Amino acid sequence: MADSFAEKAVWDDLSNIPADPPRMRDICRKCERPVPVCWCSALPPQPLVPKSRIILLQHPAEEKRALRTAPMLSVGLAPGKCLIYKGKKFPKFDSELEAILADEKSLLLYPSINSIPIEQLDLSQGPFNLVLIDGTWPQAKAIYTSSSILHGMRQAKLVRSGNSNYIIRTQPTDGCLSTLETAVEALSILEQDDSYKEQLLRPLHALCQFQLNNGAVTHQSKEFLIKHNQYPKLIGKRLNRLLRNAENLQDHEGEAEIKH
Template sequence: MENSDNIDSTVNNSRPNSTADDNEEDEKDVWLDLIGIAADPPDRREKCENCHRPQVVCWCSSVPSPPLRSRSRIVILQHPAEQKRCLRTAPMLSLGLEPGKCLVFRGKRFPQSRQVEGDVSLESIMTAKNTLLLYPSKDSIPLDDLDPSDGLFNLILLDGTWPQAKGIYATSPLLHKMRQVRLVMSRTSTYVIRTQPMEGFLSTLETAAEALAVLERDDRFRDELVRPLQTLCKFQLANGAVEHQSKEYLIKNNQYNKPVGHRLNKLLRAAKCSKSAEESNNNDDDGGEKKLSES
């Protein structure tokens, strides 16, 4: 009886340990199953190999074919957040130009170590004499004033929201040392499915197309490079998207229902001052022409 009691006691004492081990194994299996689950749901739609968009919304048929050949080169300094957007225009530019004519570097400050595209380093581009920065600073000159016979240019664009672009400029001292240029135009963006802060603000693609049309003295860049964007907007509008007006337009027409932040208010004041200065210059020119005609 004593031996029997000992055996029963041993069996009863082992059962809780066995149950704990089983629970531990089950928990491990659950965690392994969770680890195997993809972070994002699988996208079962077939994608285009060029633009990486679902084939039903691919815009590659509107890309210039063959790609446009330019003498100058576009260099895009892109904020990391821009890459996460599902609707972007920089890929349209890369496919619309010949290979090597549109380089993209990502970061929040430039240059960084090991930023190389092919056999070209970003630092060598930023320190080259023929490099220009498209940025509306007080020292910038109209792009139209450049002499195209000066040679080939590297034109640097900052890609991101306006605050992100200003952040890149503020944290990248080398950008301040470059020759800076600006576009002088009154064109409205065709990127109508995205809200622009001000009238006349353009997407990265549209900005590059306008700049190349000026540098190359060829309107094909202005007309053909933006066609993929027009195709994208047309499809989105046909499938439920709505056309957006700029924040400036909405404010002027009492349709902006959100508080006007400091940055937007500053942009509005700057635009008003710029418009007043332009009107003043036009009046001075008209007065001079009138005096000449009277004399």
């Protein structure tokens, strides 16, 4: 008797499954997000046309992230001003990308020991191809390590970047920025025009505000949580290194300000 009741319950559940597949939400053709959470209304009225261009070397896992920021660059800038190449190793037999990376006007934004502050560049040598690695820090480091062509490039870094406005995502340390914020900050320096930051960051603000309005919470960096004894996990070696590097950078900047 119990078996017959269980069998009937199963059949009742199956009979309630709709014959047609569920209706998918309408997708915006420009940002490829569901229309109710589309951020395209926050984009510049017309795509911006900088002299320099952005080249993103994107880890394949980034494409699966629902809240990624790279698309805000690709649609906020004019066609040809933001090129995206996907992979874990570059140039990966791509002759066009290989030519870009070998160009003397190409600049890799990466915090290596050979990087110079981007503010110290001779801007008369531009316009530049600004190359960024799009992925988490471990993914970016793996791409850099496996792509030997990147090692010989001119390299620059952002020294004073402030904290991220991407407040719905946890950053490793204070001062870490999203791909969009890093590119926009560097581009505004190369173009000597702060309006790039003002206009290209609006979609990020719109995205964060929508998420906060629908239950998301503001995220502090792991560095902040650790300093305030709020981090719930054990600290690994990689995060320890990041925190030490951040502290060393702050100490170095403090000494430089005192000397000046």
